[in-house]
Amino acid sequence: MTTGLVISTAGLTKRFGHVTAVNAVDLHVPAGSRFGLLGPNGSGKTTLVRMLLGLVHPTSGSVEMLGRAMPRHSASVLPRVGAIVEGPAAWPHLSGRANLRLLDAAGSGGRRRDRRARIEDALQRVGLGGIDRRPVRAYSLGMRQRLAIAAALLRGPELLLLDEPTNGLDPRGIGEVRDLLIALNERGTTVVLSSHLLTEVEALCTRIGVMDAGRLVLTDDLETLRTPTGQVLLRSPHPAAVVGLLDGQVLERSGDTVVVREDDPAALNARLVAAGIAVTELTPLRRSLEQVVLAVTGAGSDRMDRRGR
Structure with missing residues (x-):
């Protein structure tokens, strides 16, 4: 494995009969990163994650x-990895704690005498510290998703592989999971998030991979992908004066907000100051992740959402 990588694949391919679900993927995930694997439903993300975990053998x-x-x-790798694949799984007739006890006992590397503390810590981290003895079948989808994340955290993993981990959570729960994953990453855990939700990946991840029709069509740092558009958003208490000064550069105006065509924000600011026009905000506009993804994926791809399902 190349130094500094926690995941490295070469020509990874999976065919199911005549269908190629994953097609010659070369994926490289740096240690310590927050990596977002984006793609519409059916793009091959989950099959790729299952191959990483050894649940599906590559063609x-x-x-x-x-x-x-x-x-x-x-046998030596998986105890160091926490994972959620294709939604939360559990023994529905048992309580959440009983589920975690069984999962912890089935694992390896942790001491039995520390089991209760590990379970309670994991439950507290995901906001389930107060759960009672109700069976999991009585949980909401959001609670089951939190329980799955708790299970992934039991062993203090070096790597987290999470397939749609915020599915079923309300906005507050999504924010809590995001904060948890960022905190874990800051303490050294590499986080790989597979999702079709642009906003969640954009809010959490520092590096992005985009899949389309089984292929990995783009991989880069988020900051690099979000390149300047050559446009600047500015706000001024005198928008009419701004429009008068920059008439040929103005693209749109709404209230005190004006969007202008300009590659050099500093030069624009100096020009406005020299003209005596007060400016309360001046922000270079960058490409959104949505624009980046739409540029590299097929127009017919099924559902790449900015919001939760």
């Missing part, structure tokens, strides 16, 4: 995770 290509070949070394 061709290779996977290395945490420096070891997968699935050959899954």
